[in-house]
Amino acid sequence: MSSLTYEIDTICAISSPPGEGAISIIRASGEDSINILKKIFKPYNDNFYEIKSRRLYTGRVFDFQTESYVDEAACIFIKGPGSYTGDDMFELYPHGGIFNTKYILEIILKLGARLAYNGEFTKRAYLNNKISLVKAEAILEIIKANSLRTLVIANNELNGALEKKINTIKEDYVYLLASVEALIDFPEETFETINEDFFKKAGEASLLIGDLIDSYQNYELNKHGFSVVITGAPNVGKSSILNRMTGKNRAIVSESPGTTRDYIEENLFLSNKPIKIIDTAGLRETAETLEHEGIKRSYGQIKTADSVLYVFDINDLSENEILRNILEEKREILIPIINKVDLLKDEDLNQIKKNIMKAFKFANSPIFISAKTGYGFDEMKKAVHDVILKMESMVKDDIGITTIRQKNLLVKSLNILSKAKDKFMEGQPLELISIDLKDGINALEEIIGGVTGEDVLDLLFKEFCIGK
Ligand SMILES: Nc1nc2c(ncn2[C@@H]2O[C@H](COP(=O)(O)OP(=O)(O)OP(=O)(O)O)[C@@H](O)[C@H]2O)c(=O)[nH]1
Ligand SMILES: [Mg+2]
Structure with missing residues (x-):
């Protein structure tokens, strides 16, 4: 969960890609969304004073500066906290021209919104605890996916399967921590059984972390392409x-x-x-x-x-x-x-x-x-494909990590765990081992988005486009 907060000013951006298309999407999020929407959008058949959340309206776009209509559009208002960002939001769907879309955006800016930074909508979703950091990363990977496999892996990240795996490892850690604390409290009574259990559980957790670390290479291969050298x-x-x-x-x-x-x-x-x-x-x-x-x-x-x-x-x-x-x-x-x-x-x-x-x-x-x-070219292509599939089959499943940030934290956690195991074996003070285990848990929590610094967030969200 995020501990950072932000000022709820109203941000706004064009969320559709630049260029001409069937429709454009202009998005706004923040306290003032509803007031701005009422000023810029005049519905055809509805009373807009009681605007309903999640309902699609059709109507016209009003320019308060020239007191004229500049487009016809659909729009939807989504009340916070049930929206993507967690704050009040609206989306406006004007015709997909370049000039009209930019012009409508400018009207919204003049009505008091500010232009959003890259990924700022998703960042707000994270800061409002609507999504974890892993899910924010998954959204970016889905946008950038270039093959079915990267898409499947990113979706498993988005639907929580990766977090579940990380939480299983965390449970192993918590078990280890509880054992060490029991030993601190009741040194004689519990030592025999705990001793054996400790290494078994630590071994299991290490294997799970190792598998996740390995999954990164597979994801990278699928993302950047398998190299076939002639x-x-x-x-x-x-x-x-x-x-x-x-x-x-x-x-x-x-x-x-x-x-x-x-x-x-x-x-x-x-x-x-x-x-x-x-x-x-x-x-x-x-x-x-x-x-x-x-x-x-x-x-x-x-x-x-x-x-x-x-x-x-x-x-x-x-x-x-x-x-x-x-x-x-x-x-x-x-x-x-x-x-x-x-x-x-x-x-x-x-x-x-x-x-x-x-x-x-x-x-x-x-x-x-x-x-x-x-x-023979079809046969040659099939042979290359088979070699790649053979390599891939060494990777166990489609639940894995997708960013170097996640990998680094897993490596950190694995190193801490192996240090804790060594200390336990050497009979070092249990209090020190307990501190290590807590650090190991922290590294795992940081993957999901525990205590995460502003710098890490900036680095991540700057990769998003404006309007996401
Ligand atoms: N008959 C025939 N000639 C071929 C075939 N493939 C390539 N060649 C000829 O073999 C010669 C060398 O082809 P390249 O593709 O340049 O060979 P390369 O292995 O890249 O050569 P280097 O870059 O010098 O190592 C050229 O004259 C090609 O036209 C083929 O399947 N049949
Ligand atoms: Mg050549």
């Missing part, structure tokens, strides 16, 4: 593959080996999954400085890749030292791609397909493609 020897057709995958003529293709120097990154979706596909400089021993730097960057990309497409030219399927080294670290996520199959006759290709299965020891089956004709 690598292999020079001239095997890596850039041609990138170009066909993205449908753009993005990378330079040429018959001279060593064409691509710096890596090239493009974004696309594979069955709902956001992907960053990265074309890199071909790997070979070289003394040429520029190419050498490019190859260094290729290795950097391979290191952090979520999936590696290792490309061969069908006319050179020899295994080599470079491939062996990559395989050592990336076996599970490496997909061998055999390119340029258009250069072979069908019977020769079939023969190679049979033999290659014996020759190579890959975790994933080789895929035969032609960047020239597009042959």
